[in-house]
Amino acid sequence: MTTETTIRDRIRKVLAHKLELHIENAAFIEIGRLDEIFGMDSIAVIEFVIGLEQEFGITIPSENLDIEILKDVKKLEAYLRRELNDKVI
Amino acid sequence: MNYKDKGASTIPDIFRHTVSQYPERTAIIDGGKYVCYRELLSVEQRLVRHLVEDHRVLAGQKIALFLPNSMEFILSFLAVAEIGGVAVPLNIGLKEHELLYYIDKCDITAVITFRSLLSRWGTIPLQEKVIFIFADTWENSSGHIWSSHISDGLIKISPPRPSDAEVVYLGTSGSTGKPRIVSRTHANVIAGAENVGRALEVTDEDRFLSITPFFHANGFSNCMFLPIMYGATVVLMRQFSPRQALSLLKEKNITVIVGSPFIYSTLADIGDEPLNLPSVRLCLSTGASMPQDLRKSFFEKFGVKLAQLYGSSEAGTISIELEDQTIEGSVGTPLARVQLKIIDDKNLELPPSQIGEIIVRSPAMMQGYVGEPELCMEIFCHGYFRTGDLGMIDGRGTLYLSGRKKKFINASGIKVDPVEIETVLLSFQKIKEARVVGVYNRRGMEILKAVLVAQKDCTLQEVVGYCRNRLADFKVPRIIEFRDRLPQNILGKVPGNELTEAQSLE
Numbered sequence: 001m002t003t004e005t006t007i008r009d010r011i012r013k014v015l016a017h018k019l020e021l022h023i024e025n026a027a028f029i030e031i032g033r034l035d036e037i038f039g040m041d042s043i044a045v046i047e048f049v050i051g052l053e054q055e056f057g058i059t060i061p062s063e064n065l066d067i068e069i070l071k072d073v074k075k076l077e078a079y080l081r082r083e084l085n086d087k088v089i
Numbered sequence: 090m091n092y093k094d095k096g097a098s099t100i101p102d103i104f105r106h107t108v109s110q111y112p113e114r115t116a117i118i119d120g121g122k123y124v125c126y127r128e129l130l131s132v133e134q135r136l137v138r139h140l141v142e143d144h145r146v147l148a149g150q151k152i153a154l155f156l157p158n159s160m161e162f163i164l165s166f167l168a169v170a171e172i173g174g175v176a177v178p179l180n181i182g183l184k185e186h187e188l189l190y191y192i193d194k195c196d197i198t199a200v201i202t203f204r205s206l207l208s209r210w211g212t213i214p215l216q217e218k219v220i221f222i223f224a225d226t227w228e229n230s231s232g233h234i235w236s237s238h239i240s241d242g243l244i245k246i247s248p249p250r251p252s253d254a255e256v257v258y259l260g261t262s263g264s265t266g267k268p269r270i271v272s273r274t275h276a277n278v279i280a281g282a283e284n285v286g287r288a289l290e291v292t293d294e295d296r297f298l299s300i301t302p303f304f305h306a307n308g309f310s311n312c313m314f315l316p317i318m319y320g321a322t323v324v325l326m327r328q329f330s331p332r333q334a335l336s337l338l339k340e341k342n343i344t345v346i347v348g349s350p351f352i353y354s355t356l357a358d359i360g361d362e363p364l365n366l367p368s369v370r371l372c373l374s375t376g377a378s379m380p381q382d383l384r385k386s387f388f389e390k391f392g393v394k395l396a397q398l399y400g401s402s403e404a405g406t407i408s409i410e411l412e413d414q415t416i417e418g419s420v421g422t423p424l425a426r427v428q429l430k431i432i433d434d435k436n437l438e439l440p441p442s443q444i445g446e447i448i449v450r451s452p453a454m455m456q457g458y459v460g461e462p463e464l465c466m467e468i469f470c471h472g473y474f475r476t477g478d479l480g481m482i483d484g485r486g487t488l489y490l491s492g493r494k495k496k497f498i499n500a501s502g503i504k505v506d507p508v509e510i511e512t513v514l515l516s517f518q519k520i521k522e523a524r525v526v527g528v529y530n531r532r533g534m535e536i537l538k539a540v541l542v543a544q545k546d547c548t549l550q551e552v553v554g555y556c557r558n559r560l561a562d563f564k565v566p567r568i569i570e571f572r573d574r575l576p577q578n579i580l581g582k583v584p585g586n587e588l589t590e591a592q593s594l595e
Contacts, residue, residue, distance in 0.1 A: 018531075019530075020531075021568070035553075035557070036550040036553055037553055038566075038569075039556065039563070039564070039565025039566070041182065041561070041562035041563040042328065042562075043351060043500075043501045043563065044562075046329065046331065050331070050358050050359060053359070054358075061332075062332070063328075063330045063332070063333050
């Protein structure tokens, strides 16, 4: 069962492995918006999306995706949860 | 190309020559829109009339193009060149303070942009300085410029501009905290595109995938003007996305890609299956040195070899690695009409196989930096441009890069001046000391890291927020590390290598 905690932890892992953003687990729980902790330029967004796709085994249509989803941790968690559930179904 | 026989020496001449040679050839593919060269000229003429009659754009004026890679960008450039103005392509990621710098430095009188990008200009009261011309409403009382019922009778621009008149200003990083602006004439732009076109044997049957932004010197010349000069097709990408790029490569029969190691590494990264790209004949990589692993993984996936292109905003394209056999560290042989020397610290030429600074001279070379004539002594040496790169030439004339003298960080293909970032960081009152360095990520590409000595209550969020309000996002350091003090060597200087090592977690 995929829980919110593990999704968040896996996002943190993607940030560390793909974007070199090493954030303590405790500190990451407090973070609401990713664009508050680094400059989410277009290159970072592409790397982040590729990292999420590889980590979660999903396809993210980044051309049509609302960029707010990638910036807001809660929205991103909800989006990933939905995608993972759809995948299971 | 036989444009010289026809007396073509300016960008409008070249454009007309292309139209006369290939009127029905598709010039631009922008999403679902296809425009042939004959139509492109027709619309460009209506735009010239619109800019001159409705917006009073005059010869000699500096016109900013604040647009993504788009049909509107290409039309604006061609129209401004025809009027005799100077186009100033600007990175649409720049923030208001950065934009204001360009407005003042380049003496910009008008900005061509989309309404959706207007918010990027923030609260700066620009109305007194510049006029905004909205490309999404290029229309007057007679209708939109795309409507054929508007007269496309050409306005006589008098007097015609000479080939040595400035036609474009391109931004590049400096080393003193402020960007520098490169000035190119009609002749420079034409010579640069022709040099590359000949080396690559470009024809009207080629289709270029224009991934590299047109505000970048390489994108401007090799992704935009070069295909137009040869009657080839420009397939536009307004914003890079690897999956969309792969679709275009397959669906639009792309033959040439001009990208960066970052672009190629993301293409190699998505999807697991090898992919056949039968139409692609050239994949040029520029902006940063290419990791060897990437060459291998890209070839394994697509069966196409990546070729390194070496150049600079100031000198244009210098060399292209076109040999079948890849030699590690090589950036190929210099293009025709590019003269190249390696010099030592006393400006004396070095023999083959000795490492020194690379200096170049070519007809594509810039005239100088806008508003900084005093820099000529520093940047030119006996009429050659000092690239600031270190390298050597072997006995066969192959050029190798080994490092750089100039202090800048190559953030995924865009040069960033660390002093500019440090100046912004130090203007934040909670930061006492700041150093910005480049560190290599897992893709083998440079990213920005800031090491700060700050007040105890200074947070990461505050620093990022402060930077984001003042710097384009690509200049905001990816890694921000707080330390109690910066390390110093015996001379009191901060050694860069001690800053690149992580002190943080993991």
